[in-house]
Amino acid sequence: MKNVTIKxxxxxxxxxxxxxxxxxxxxxxxxxxxxxxxxQLSKDxxxxxxxxxxxxxxxxxxxxxxxxxxxxxxxxSELAYHIDRQARARGYNIILCNSSRDSEQERExxxxxxxxxxxxxxxxxxxxxxxxxxxxxxxxIPTVFIGENLREVPESYVSVDNYxxxxxxxxxxxxxGHRDILYFGRRRGSTTHQLRxxxxxxxxxxxxxxxxxxxNTFSFSSVKYGYQLAKQLFSRERHFSAIFAxxxxxxxxxxxxxxxxxxxxxxxxxxxxxxxxxxxSLPRIELTTIEQPMKMLASVAVDxxxxxxQNDQAGYSHRILSxxxxxxxxxxxxxxxxxx
Amino acid sequence: MKNVTIKxxxxxxxxxxxxxxxxxxxxxxxxxxxxxxxxQLSKDxxxxxxxxxxxxxxxxxxxxxxxxxxxxxxxxSELAYHIDRQARARGYNIILCNSSRDSEQERExxxxxxxxxxxxxxxxxxxxxxxxxxxxxxxxIPTVFIGENLREVPESYVSVDNYxxxxxxxxxxxxxGHRDILYFGRRRGSTTHQLRxxxxxxxxxxxxxxxxxxxNTFSFSSVKYGYQLAKQLFSRERHFSAIFAxxxxxxxxxxxxxxxxxxxxxxxxxxxxxxxxxxxSLPRIELTTIEQPMKMLASVAVDxxxxxxQNDQAGYSHRILSxxxxxxxxxxxxxxxxxx
DNA sequence: TTGAAAGCGCTAACAA
DNA sequence: TTGTTAGCGCTTTCAA
Numbered sequence: 001m002k003n004v005t006i007k008x009x010x011x012x013x014x015x016x017x018x019x020x021x022x023x024x025x026x027x028x029x030x031x032x033x034x035x036x037x038x039x040q041l042s043k044d045x046x047x048x049x050x051x052x053x054x055x056x057x058x059x060x061x062x063x064x065x066x067x068x069x070x071x072x073x074x075x076x077s078e079l080a081y082h083i084d085r086q087a088r089a090r091g092y093n094i095i096l097c098n099s100s101r102d103s104e105q106e107r108e109x110x111x112x113x114x115x116x117x118x119x120x121x122x123x124x125x126x127x128x129x130x131x132x133x134x135x136x137x138x139x140x141i142p143t144v145f146i147g148e149n150l151r152e153v154p155e156s157y158v159s160v161d162n163y164x165x166x167x168x169x170x171x172x173x174x175x176x177g178h179r180d181i182l183y184f185g186r187r188r189g190s191t192t193h194q195l196r197x198x199x200x201x202x203x204x205x206x207x208x209x210x211x212x213x214x215x216n217t218f219s220f221s222s223v224k225y226g227y228q229l230a231k232q233l234f235s236r237e238r239h240f241s242a243i244f245a246x247x248x249x250x251x252x253x254x255x256x257x258x259x260x261x262x263x264x265x266x267x268x269x270x271x272x273x274x275x276x277x278x279x280x281s282l283p284r285i286e287l288t289t290i291e292q293p294m295k296m297l298a299s300v301a302v303d304x305x306x307x308x309x310q311n312d313q314a315g316y317s318h319r320i321l322s323x324x325x326x327x328x329x330x331x332x333x334x335x336x337x338x339x340x
Numbered sequence: 341m342k343n344v345t346i347k348x349x350x351x352x353x354x355x356x357x358x359x360x361x362x363x364x365x366x367x368x369x370x371x372x373x374x375x376x377x378x379x380q381l382s383k384d385x386x387x388x389x390x391x392x393x394x395x396x397x398x399x400x401x402x403x404x405x406x407x408x409x410x411x412x413x414x415x416x417s418e419l420a421y422h423i424d425r426q427a428r429a430r431g432y433n434i435i436l437c438n439s440s441r442d443s444e445q446e447r448e449x450x451x452x453x454x455x456x457x458x459x460x461x462x463x464x465x466x467x468x469x470x471x472x473x474x475x476x477x478x479x480x481i482p483t484v485f486i487g488e489n490l491r492e493v494p495e496s497y498v499s500v501d502n503y504x505x506x507x508x509x510x511x512x513x514x515x516x517g518h519r520d521i522l523y524f525g526r527r528r529g530s531t532t533h534q535l536r537x538x539x540x541x542x543x544x545x546x547x548x549x550x551x552x553x554x555x556n557t558f559s560f561s562s563v564k565y566g567y568q569l570a571k572q573l574f575s576r577e578r579h580f581s582a583i584f585a586x587x588x589x590x591x592x593x594x595x596x597x598x599x600x601x602x603x604x605x606x607x608x609x610x611x612x613x614x615x616x617x618x619x620x621s622l623p624r625i626e627l628t629t630i631e632q633p634m635k636m637l638a639s640v641a642v643d644x645x646x647x648x649x650q651n652d653q654a655g656y657s658h659r660i661l662s663x664x665x666x667x668x669x670x671x672x673x674x675x676x677x678x679x680x
Numbered sequence: 681t682t683g684a685a686a687g688c689g690c691t692a693a694c695a696a
Numbered sequence: 697t698t699g700t701t702a703g704c705g706c707t708t709t710c711a712a
Contacts, residue, residue, distance in 0.1 A: 003454075003480075005705060016683045021707060031681060046480075051455045052401065053705035055392050056688045063435075070421055072618075077417035081410055084438050093456070095403075096436040098424050114343075115391045116433070140343075140386075223622070256623030278412075282563070283596030284624040345689055356699045361691060371697060393689035396704045 005050065009042045024049060055117065064305065065113035066094050068124040069101040069220075074277040075294070076124060079146070082298030083122060090306060092119070101126040101220060103133045110137045120305045122146060127189045127219075131155070142308040146301045147292075149191045149320075156308060156316040158301045162192050165290040165323035166199025167206075169244050169272050172288075172325055174207050177334030178242040178270060181209060184233075184254065185226065185246030187216035196246055196274060212240065221246065226253020234261055241334050242270035248277045251287055251330075266332035276326050286329040293321055345390065349382045364389060395457065404645065405453035406434050408464040409441040409560075414617040415634070416464060419486070422638030423462060430646060432459070441466040441560060443473045450477045460645045462486060467529045467559075471495070482648040486641045487632075489531045489660075496648060496656040498641045502532050505630040505663035506539025507546075509584050509612050512628075512665055514547050517674030518582040518610060521549060524573070524594065525566065525586030527556035536586055536614060552580065561586065566593020574601055581674050582610035588617045591627055591670075606672035616666050626669040633661055 006024070010017035015034065022030045023038035055061040064087055068076045084094050095118060099105045103126050113121055120142035125131065131150055137143075138155055145157035173181050181204070186197045197213070204211040214233050218225045226245070230253055245251035251273035258265055265271050273280060273289035280287040300319050308314075346364070350357035355374065362370045363378035395401040404427055408416045424434050435458060439445045443466050453461055460482035465471065471490055477483070478495055485497035513521050521544070526537045537553070544551040554573050558565040566585070570593055585591035591613035598605055605611050613620060613629035620627035640659050648654075 003705095007705080017706085018684080018708080019682060021705095022682085025707075027707095029681065034681080048451060048455045050457060050705050052392055052395050052457045053688090054707075056396060056690095056705080057707045059688075061392065066436075071411060071417050071424070072421035074414070074417075074618075077411045077414075077420075080417075080436070081412035081438060084411070084436060088437070093452070094436050096406075096420070096424060096434050097428070098421060111388060112433070115388045117390060117392045227623075252622060259623050278414075279619055279622060282592060282619060282622070282625065283567075283599050285622065343689095347689080357689090358691080358700080359698060361689095362698085365691075367692095369697065374697080390689050393704090394691075396689080396706095397691045399704075 003050070004045050004047050006047075009038065009045055009047050012045065013038050013041050060119055061117045062092050063116065063118045064092050064094055064302075065109070065116075065118040065121040066096050067099055067106060067109050067113070067121065068096075069126050070098050071096065072098075074279055075275055075292070078278060078294045079124070079298050082295045083302055086299045086302040090302065092302075092306070099126055103127065103130050106130055107133050107137075110134060110141070114141055120144070120309045122301055122305060124148070128191060129189070142305060144301050144305040144308065146297060147192060149195060149318075151191065151318075154316050156304055156318070158297055158304055158319045159192070159321070160292045160297065160323050161320045162195035162323075163199035163202070165274060165292075166196045166244070167203040168323060168325055169274065169290050170200055170203035170207065170209075173242045173244065173270060173272060173331065174203075174209070176242075176270065176331060179209060179334070180212070180240040181242045181244055182212045182214055182240040183246070184214045184243045185216040185221060185229070185250040186213045187218070187221075187246070189219065193246055200244060216246065216250070221249045223249050223252045223256070226250035227256045228253070230254040230257035231260075234258070234263065242272065242331065244272045244274075246274060248273040248275040248280045248287060248289055251289070252279065252285070255285070255287075255330075266330050270331040270334075272331055280326075281328070288328045288331045289326050291324045291326045293324070296321055343390070344385050344387045346387075349378065349385055349387050352385065353378050353381050400459055401457045402432050403456065403458045404432050404434055404642075405449070405456075405458040405461040406436050407439055407446060407449050407453070407461065408436075409466050410438050411436065412438075414619055415615055415632070418618060418634045419464070419638050422635045423642055426639045426642040430642065432642075432646070439466055443467065443470050446470055447473050447477075450474060450481070454481055460484070460649045462641055462645060464488070468531060469529070482645060484641050484645040484648065486637060487532060489535055489658075491531060491658075494656050496644055496658070498637055498644055498659045499532070499661070500632045500637065500663050501660045502535035502663075503539035503542070505614060505632075506536045506584070507543040508663060508665055509614065509630050510540055510543035510547070510549075513582045513584065513610060513612060513671065514543075514549070516582075516610065516671060519549060519674070520552070520580040521582045521584055522552045522554055522580040523586070524554045524583045525556040525561060525569070525590040526553045527558070527561075527586070529559065533586055540584060556586065556590070561589045563589050563592045563596070566590035567596045568593070570594040570597035571600075574598070574603065582612065582671070584612045584614075586614060588613040588615040588620045588627060588629055591629070592619065592625070595625070595627075595670075606670050610671040610674075612671055620666075621668070628668045628671045629666050631664045631666045633664070636661055 010020045023035045125148045149159045183200045273287045276291035350360045363375045465488045489499045523540045613627045616629045616631035
């Protein structure tokens with residue numbers, strides 16, 4: 001079943017098809033009378049402009065590529081939601097792809113997106129190596145990185161202040177009286193995580209505490225891995241009264257492991273997360289955490305990208321947003337009596 | 341910065357541009373030698389095929405529209421993830437849009453998607469009224485509804501067997517000894533919910549139980565609304581030993597309300613959900629529930645849509661998938677001693 | 681104010 | 697096997 005085109009409308013209206021185009025695009029060089037007549041007619045005929053054809057001549061698709069490791073992740077799905085809203089408000093639509101945390105897939109998706117002539121790309125990189133692999137493309141298509149700090153790199157990104165967030169967390173626990181705070185889930189391959197660990201270390205030093213780590217040997221964070229790590233951790237003797245988890249998903253895993261051995265949170269152990277994913281506010285979870293302001297991240301990311309598109313890639317910008325402490329029920333003041 | 345086109349490659353190779361096209365599309369009417377020469381050259385020149393131009397002549401964009409009420413919802417984001425994977429495996433990409441549960445927005449998005457020449461649309465309808473509003477478009481673009489059963493309607497959909505799922509749930513609670521089972525969250529405006537309620541009623545009758553309802557007066561399910569409803573419910577005298585919640589999100593709200601008044605789950609009250617969203621498997625939540633097989637829903641939906649696209653909308657199909665009980669820790673055998 | 685015509689990058693039918 | 701050409705649906709000069 002053929003779609004009705006500009007030509008069909010032109011024929012029906014008895015004008016040339018360029019006149020119809022003018023009516024549709026809101027061009028000023030057309031009489032008000034013909035315009036309204038054509039508009040009415042195209043409505044009657046169920047005409048819908050072919051965006052693809054328009055894109056060919058306009059050289060802009062009003063399409064943004066969104067590449068994330070997985071929408072099936074509370075942090076990213078929330079981000080994706082806000083990105084869609086913000087983009088749509090500005091006349092753009094989103095092509096969504098999951099990279100499954102694979103930088104080679106990211107590369108392929110870049111090619112795919114460029115082939116589809118997206119006006120720009122929003123990327124939640126799978127890790128630090130993303131940048132190198134993607135580098136050849138970055139000069140050819142406006143791109144904004146989200147979440148990952150690429151400090152030394154001359155590319156635009158939007159991120160929360162991970163270093164500062166970690167400091168806030170330690171300070172909070174310190175004020176609750178904790179002096180032995182374990183940093184849980186430190187891992188390599190992500191600047192984000194490196195910065196969080198550094199912020200933690202700096203704050204420890206500031207307060208005269210000894211930094212202690214439980215390293216994440218897996219390549220990424222998940223509830224499952226957090227659980228496995230925590231199991232091991234709890235099987236050894238404990239020297240800490242609070243855990244600062246590198247991510248909320250890690251914290252969720254810790255909760256599960258703690259539950260299993262009858263370790264009560266927050267009575268026996270205070271637990272602090274990072275990210276404020278949706279799950280953390282659930283009943284019985286009620287995780288105290290450092291928030292990444294996702295709605296803000298999303299809208300700043302979209303705005304940054306659109307700026308870049310309009311100004312034809314003039315320079316780059318680093319936008320660092322402030323994290324905030326979200327106080328719920330997983331942290332309690334230090335008590336020496338806490339079961340060990 | 342201009343993209344390199346097929347013409348640039350042709351000029352560099354000293355052939356006509358249709359020859360380049362033939363090399364690129366894998367046409368057989370070209371010598372092996374020229375093909376490999378051109379392929380190599382286009383790689384060297386960083387040539388990427390312009391999918392938009394190709395779409396114009398091929399009359400297919402290999403793009404699918406995905407409209408859901410909100411990716412920021414664990415059920416839908418999981419679905420979206422699997423839909424992307426399945427679609428990509430079959431050579432398609434996804435344009436994602438959130439309707440924010442507004443049928444007028446759904447309508448606008450349909451127009452937008454059609455303008456973008458998507459090959460088909462996957463829709464998680466916001467409610468029963470979606471069908472009426474969208475009806476005029478359904479003959480113009482291949483569409484598959486997901487999740488919502490549109491029983492009497494001659495349109496394709498994929499859904500879980502909600503009626504059967506509710507029966508399974510009641511049977512499970514019955515076998516645990518429960519005789520007073522409250523159905524929580526019944527609401528209008530959604531066949532899905534109607535079917536669940538009907539399945540519940542049928543099973544009650546089968547076992548000789550009296551069906552009891554706590555109606556959801558809100559227009560949709562969320563943790564917050566579940567919580568508010570449960571608060572009211574618990575403020576009155578209770579005559580039930582188990583609650584069958586219409587959705588997992590409702591169940592999560594119930595948990596929160598129960599927690600607040602010191603009602604223990606499952607010791608004092610058994611709680612059964614429906615959907616098996618990701619949150620339900622979290623530590624401390626461990627909600628026993630009826631699963632919607634999302635990965636399967638996603639792949640059946642994509643396959644159904646692609647079939648429809650290829651066979652030019654020949655007929656429609658209703659695919660009903662089987663739900664399954666996921667046993668966790670929120671249900672316990674009935675004990676008369678349970679605190680009331 | 682309107683129409684004619686070129687051209688966006690590509691595929692495919694037709695010629696050579 | 698290769699080149700020439702038309703045309704996909706649209707916007708936009710340029711002429712009238």
